[in-house]
Amino acid sequence: MSNTPQPAPVVSEHIELKARNVSFGWEKTPLHWIPGDPFTGHTINVLHLLLPAGERWFVHVYKQVLPYIRDERLREDVIGFIGQEATHSAAHDDVLPHLKALGLDPTPYTAQVDWLFEKLLGDRTLPPGRARRWWLMERVATIAAIEHYTAFLGDWILNADALDERGADAVMLDLLRWHGAEEVEHRSVAFDLFMHVDGSYRRRARTWATAFAALLFLWQRGARFFMENDPSLLDGKATVGAFLRAGRQGTLPTAGAMARSIPRYLSRTYHPSQEGSTAQAVAYLASSPGANGGR
């Protein structure tokens, strides 16, 4: 083992995790919450389609993995993580009825995401023992891969000043940044948990490939769904060109930054604490209106 490179955590980035009770009032948020740029708004809105079911599924899987944890500090981290994810799921879920009220019913799409996480990635009818454990570990590894991207996006949104400059809706920005900050805050937990209960490099690479392909597929599909069904757009289309343009303007992550994050996750010495800043996340959380009682 001593010859294999090991993940190198940055110890100072560790922090005790606690779910925050949040409140967001959506009454004043318009459908195009980035003025004049429905494509970018809708591309980010895909989060509201994926996260309610996705993060509910994280919680469902992690409740089952608790008995496998043999490290008290990791158990504390996972317990804090579960509450944060449950709160994220509920907070994004609250946006969906508002979109529906604005004339853009997301249910056809979210019902499919529900199917994906409840059925396809659900518990399935497996015999206890190896098969059940294998499927649990596969899902734990998948969550670690997805969390690499949520931490990437969390770090991005905390630094996306272009959105403020464009006059993006304050409540939506606060939801995204509160969520992003908690993702940065707990970015090591899913990876640490996977390394603790399994840690196989082949599984890590395999589940990364699946998660990455699924995210790309779901995201482009979600952006197209929103653009095509937006009642205020005559001929709404989501295009690769628009995505690259938004990346250049700083209102979406750039394709280059996303591509560069791939080899980092696949590196054998990767540890999530090497990226992003816990201090920046905590500073945002201390000032977030939504995380501090709707101030």
Add this chain to the structure above:
Amino acid sequence: MPRTSSVVLAAGAALLVRRAVRRRIATSPLWPMPALEAPISGQGGRRVPSLRLAVAERAVPAEGVALLRLESPAGTPLPEWKPGAHLDLVLPSGLVRQYSLCGDPADRATYTVATRLIEDGRGGSREVHEQLREGAELVVRGPRNRFPLAEAPSYAFVAGGIGITPVLPMLRAVEAAGAEWRLLYGGRSRATMPFLDEIEKLGGERVTVVAEDEAGLPDTAAFLSGTGEGAAVYCCGPEPLMDAVAAALPEGRTLHLERFTPGASTAQLGTFEVELRRTGRTLTVPAGRSVLATVRDELPNVSYSCEQGFCGTCQQRVLEGEIDHQDELLTDAERQDSMLICVSRCLGRKLVLDL
């Protein structure tokens, strides 16, 4: 080198497949993923919706009482509610406090709440009195109803002071339905008791007002002995009043209590038992310790997280026993047979959990 005919064949096949897929997508844009027949996401969920409301009017209906009318700044109709419902007010400091709705349920434009300033309280009422001026905006959650009006042959209401707030819409409802009802309304002095004029006009002879500075404490036993068989008794007020009503309740009457300071109710201080049916163990939950903490001694892998009653991770099914819900998450339907074991407790002696 592949032969030209193979290349042409492959390209032709690819073109045909592409055309078929495009046609399929054009007829049903979300092909090929199946959907869940009963969608879960975006259905309002179990999270109580948050609303951002503005204080449209602030009045003082009695000494030390502030009455707030809240309305949506955008003018959208507010969610419906029934008598007995309350709102969670998220105060500017982040404190969350529950206040009963005391307006008219038919009025979909405004919510009305009234609060008494408690000098040595935990700070919530002071914040309402000092900071929520007309025009102030705040987030509210709800409405929810833990104190619903049940069908009954007759009704008896006992209210102490500001405890009149959930009772007032009930009085209007039973009066409108032509039901038989009586009210015992106690308070420190007539000047501190809100809505007295309206209530006396509404009930006349059926209302007994007892002001402590004139007549001492209300005689709950005498009042309750005058109730008919099968009457529903609704009580909201200070703990001693609710204890007195519970102690003096005659046989055959059902008692409904609304504790308007959930964090400080005596129920939370009481000791009770929790049976873990599947584990086959019975544990004692002492005062000052949560059900969760007690259960974790026996089952260390029971899931939980926030320990404050909002994340929902520790929800457990309750097979028997009367639950004292202290969370701010579960829907009324979920409250029938489940609880968040991190904050909720037991109203009686024993709970049976499906664990």
